Amino acid sequence: MAGGTVKYRHLSRSSAHRQALLRNLVTSLVQHESIQTTWPKAKEAQRMAEKLITLAKRNNTTSKRAAMGILYIPQLLLPKLFGELRTRYLHRAGGYTRVLRTEPRSNYDQAPSALLQFVDGPKDLRFAMTAAAVARDQRLGRASNELTQLNRAKVTRFRPDGEREFASMVERVGRLELSVPREKREKKITDMKERAAEGKAWEEEVE
Structure with missing residues (x-):
């Protein structure tokens, strides 16, 4: 090494x-x-x-x-x-x-x-993962956290049409989520909200 x-x-x-x-x-x-x-x-x-x-x-x-x-x-x-x-x-x-x-x-x-x-290519995994995180936040009706916003700035900074491409990727990920059966999608959202609430409660308890 x-x-x-x-x-x-x-x-x-x-x-x-x-x-x-x-x-x-x-x-x-x-x-x-x-x-x-x-x-x-x-x-x-x-x-x-x-x-x-x-x-x-x-x-x-x-x-x-x-x-x-x-x-x-x-x-x-x-x-x-x-x-x-x-x-x-x-x-x-x-x-x-x-x-x-x-x-x-x-x-x-x-x-x-x-x-x-x-980086910044069609197979940039961080670009896709960040778009998925933003799509998840939009689906849950909440603002993206600081880390997601930082990653968004990084993956769009040097792309000529970075924000437009990113918005397109978020929309595509959102459509993929909508293709999941409604019951399964709602259960997933409920589980995510519960985990987020548990994490917030744990942080308040630690403080």
């Missing part, structure tokens, strides 16, 4: 094998915008992915050659890298990717798992 005098994770592989692995992960990330792998691999691939976006933002012959040395299928992915992704992150100073810890992928593989994603 990286730390101390070690500058990077070796991932129990030789140098050539490690580089091939990371190139493969980053190629899949550019192609699909979200990949699942182990936590150490995700953290190391994140470093290479950040470097790749920096190369795309420079947008010159040297950076294109360097990007071709990273991607396994540059003929397919260079237009996306120097087009869509470059435009998306042109005004962002850094932090183009996000690593989210997840449950192990199976009962037989208990290695620490993670999702590696591009």
Whole structure:
């Protein structure tokens, strides 16, 4: 593991094998915008992915050659890298990717798992989760808490049409909730209100 005098994770592989692995992960990330792998691999691939976006933002012959040395299928992915992704992150100073810890992928593989994603993209999980939280608050007729408001500001800040896209996502999540049978939906809302009331009562008791 990286730390101390070690500058990077070796991932129990030789140098050539490690580089091939990371190139493969980053190629899949550019192609699909979200990949699942182990936590150490995700953290190391994140470093290479950040470097790749920096190369795309420079947008010159040297950076294109360097990007071709990273991607396994540059003929397919260079237009996306120097087009869509470059435009998306042109005004962002850094932090183009996000690593989210997840449950192990199976009962037989208990290695620490993670999702590696591009932020502000169509598969940005935090964007969807924040929209779901706002939709829940609207359904319960209450204002969003401070953390939800902070996340909303973060996920919409660098999107060109951030608030409009966010409102659209909230509406879509709301329609999904309406597709649930009425009895089940009402029971879920009642349970959520009861848990919220219990939490408030517990806070008052502690104070």
